[in-house]
Amino acid sequence: MPLTARLQPGETLGDRVMKVDHAGEHGAICIYRAQLWFARWRAPDMVGELGVFLAHEQRHRALFGAELERRGRRRCRSYHLCGLGGFALGALTGLLGRRAIAATTVAIETVVLRHMHEQVAELSAGDPAAAGTLREVIADEQEHHDLSDRRLAPPGSWPRIINPVVEASTEAVIWLGMRL
Numbered sequence: 001m002p003l004t005a006r007l008q009p010g011e012t013l014g015d016r017v018m019k020v021d022h023a024g025e026h027g028a029i030c031i032y033r034a035q036l037w038f039a040r041w042r043a044p045d046m047v048g049e050l051g052v053f054l055a056h057e058q059r060h061r062a063l064f065g066a067e068l069e070r071r072g073r074r075r076c077r078s079y080h081l082c083g084l085g086g087f088a089l090g091a092l093t094g095l096l097g098r099r100a101i102a103a104t105t106v107a108i109e110t111v112v113l114r115h116m117h118e119q120v121a122e123l124s125a126g127d128p129a130a131a132g133t134l135r136e137v138i139a140d141e142q143e144h145h146d147l148s149d150r151r152l153a154p155p156g157s158w159p160r161i162i163n164p165v166v167e168a169s170t171e172a173v174i175w176l177g178m179r180l
């Protein structure tokens with residue numbers, strides 16, 4: 001599916017994708033920060049893994065942030081919305097415990113990976129710097145997905161509850177970010 005965006009004057013599709021993904025990584029950081037806080041109590045054995053995921057997301061945000069700076073572009077208007085939404089989702093699912101935490105990561109990464117693969121396909125010819133940054137990030141996101149998916153087996157009922165909520169909200173912030 002081709003990417004659609006409402007671009008500002010002088011803005012390229014690659015600029016906009018870097019902006020939206022930068023805001024998304026900020027959201028991911030806020031999710032893991034909140035989950036980590038509750039995991040100390042609700043899922044202590046996941047604290048180490050969540051700390052690694054958090055460090056990855058911080059690196060991703062820095063990578064997209066550096067691309068934005070190089071392009072002379074500001075961060076997305078949805079940046080703080082992503083942070084707040086991420087924090088709320090992370091706190092709620094952190095409180096619900098280990099399976100809800102793993103189900104959240106699987107649900108988010110499923111949507112994020114689908115978008116990132118579309119973005120790479122669209123940008124690799126015209127914006128190799130953006131595509132290169134995306135490829136660096138995709139490997140980590142796949143790892144988060146796979147590790148959490150293994151933790152979730154057998155999936156039980158959390159995905160049925162969490163998937164629609166996470167999918168709708170992730171799609172909504174991406175849609176909004178591409179048009180703001």
Ligand SMILES: [Fe+2]
Nearest residue numbers: 025028057060
């Ligand atoms: Fe990430």
Ligand SMILES: [Fe+2]
Nearest residue numbers: 028140141144
């Ligand atoms: Fe991730």
